[in-house]
Amino acid sequence: MRKILLYVVVVIGFLSLMAVVSACEAEKEQAVVNGESSTADRSKNKGTAEVDEKVKVGFTMDTLVEERWLRDREMFRDAVKALGAEVEILAANGDDILQIAHAESLISQGVDVLVVVPHNAEATATIVKKAHMAGIKVMAYDRLVKNADIDMYVSFDNEKVGELQAAAITQLVPKGRYVYIGGAITDNNAHLFKKGVFNVLQPFIDKGDITVVFDQWTKDWTPANAKENMKAALKANNNQIDAVICANDATAGGVIEALAEQGLAGKIPVSGQDAELAGAQRIVEGTQTMTVYKPLKALTQKAAEIAVMMAKGESVEINRKVNNGKIEVPSVLLLPIAVDKTNIEETIITDGFHSREEVFRNLGE
Template identity: 60%
Template sequence: MKGCKFVKKHLTLMLTCIMTILLVACSTEDKATEVEPAPEAVEQKSPKDIKIGFSMDTLQEDRWFKDRDLFLKTAKAAGVEVEVTVANGDDVKQIWQTEKMISEGIDVLVVVPHNAESMAAIVERAHDAGIKVLSYDRLVRNAEVDLYLSYDNEQVGILQATAMTEMVPKGNYVYLGGADTDYNAHLMKQGVFKVLKPYIEKGDITVVFDQWTKDWIPDVAKKNMETALEVNHQKINAVIAGNDATAGAAIEALEAYNLAGSIPVAGQDADLAGVQRIVAGTQNLTMYKSINDLSERAVELAIKLALGEDIQEDRTINNGKINVPSILLPPVPVDQTNIRETVIADGFHQEDDVYNQ
């Protein structure tokens, strides 16, 4: 009997151990199959949470007022906050202004550089702060710019020169370029001379004067044109200018010799004064680059950059350091035949302002 009791006692102990093991195993299995609580969703930014820093070089030309106002109008419609700074052609001031915006916590930087080279440091500072950079209309050089939006500036020069060689296939040409610090000016010149090269090689066209215009200042362009007229004894047959302000300055110099209207002049930007001169017959051509399209697209792309959304670029342009993803809009030549269909139809200028001077 004692043996039976001993066996029974040990069997009970063994069953208890087995049950304990099974209970622990089930408990462990249940814990293993429990679904971990989902982490809290990261709140996504919306356009209304975004602040854009818009660093502008200048408001000296008529077109830049339009850029600023249309940019602000488009941003307001999208519910986006914008801080605008204007450097007035001062490199140090523009760097200080952009550094301040970066330190104050903008979400994306849109920059129109005065000096394409010196703004490279700002791109690096923005990236250090996790801020992406959109180069607006003018390309920042030697920096890892996130996106470049502009018009096809080489095509501007190609269209200028093509129109002028159709009017003046032979003769002495004056080229008044833009600011040497503006990479767009180099692209335009590249386009102009791409067209002129075969004419020059054949001896049909001679470029008798070729000079940059410091900071796009019209008085500098006027002095350059005066020099060109003096050293060539007024034997000039065509003038290609970097923009309408420099074209207007060239025409002022021509007026002193009673040559305005008899020598074809090409500009760009479709400034009101430039279009009025086309109507008057003293300027023959300007290049229209819809500021509406440019500013609206800039706001759209700035928002996408700030939100980290994908952007489909048209091409890349090498800025000396990287091949920058770029979106380039097509320019449109404007002369006496299509003013109403272009700048007036788009609301860029009013008909009364253009024709009733």
């Protein structure tokens, strides 16, 4: 009798245990159906936007010294927030070590995607490696990261920028002695601008119509360094210079200061780019010939859209692939616009990039 009772107890206990296990399995299946998966499942589904957590974008910037980068920061932040995502932005003030530290901080915060404006195109390859080790995709914004497995590049066609600069100046000075004042040698964009410039200049050089008598990079893109370069160019050529192509408006500002000291400001065509307010003012005043306008609203909006899509694991439509020395990087490149006195009103002023009052302030209009 005792054996029978013991057998009954064992059977009842086994049946009870099976019921508990079945209930747990059913509850787990229902949770997955309702989207309430485990931590591992949530991590797996993160890329498909099947969770309600807000996407978080990390943005590490080289600098905020130049006017345009302040605009990039604000417009990018607004565009990301408008898409319902969060964004954390850090600027490194031209310090490679600090930028890597910023990237590490953003990675440790668990951002879903990392956007980088590199100070040094080579050094920031380290950032890409660190992000990928954490399972985070990386987008290069405006400037390409070299020799790294970067996931996306969003910018303007920077080679085209240089071509627009050179086309504008050669139209005015088809023959003569040229000076080229480049950007920072560490910035890949500076190399692309220069390549575009010489795409246009080379046929003139080959014919003997144009001679480049001075060609120098500008450390950190600063106007002060550009001014020193231009002073050296003027001294080496006894002021016998017919045209200057500058990589951006900041360097053009330094160049024009050097020209002004020799009484040459406004007498020698000078190019720029970025459509900075100071550059636009110099154009209407007559000391700078042209700039290249890169509508930042279009860039920041497109970059924000793509960053959020990347964070959600969605596919992105590209229009180019750009070689960064290691891979063909999937890219989205926008078209820049040449701006001079003839179209400044219908471009940067009409777009609200600068107000007419700001641009013409020094002329009292």
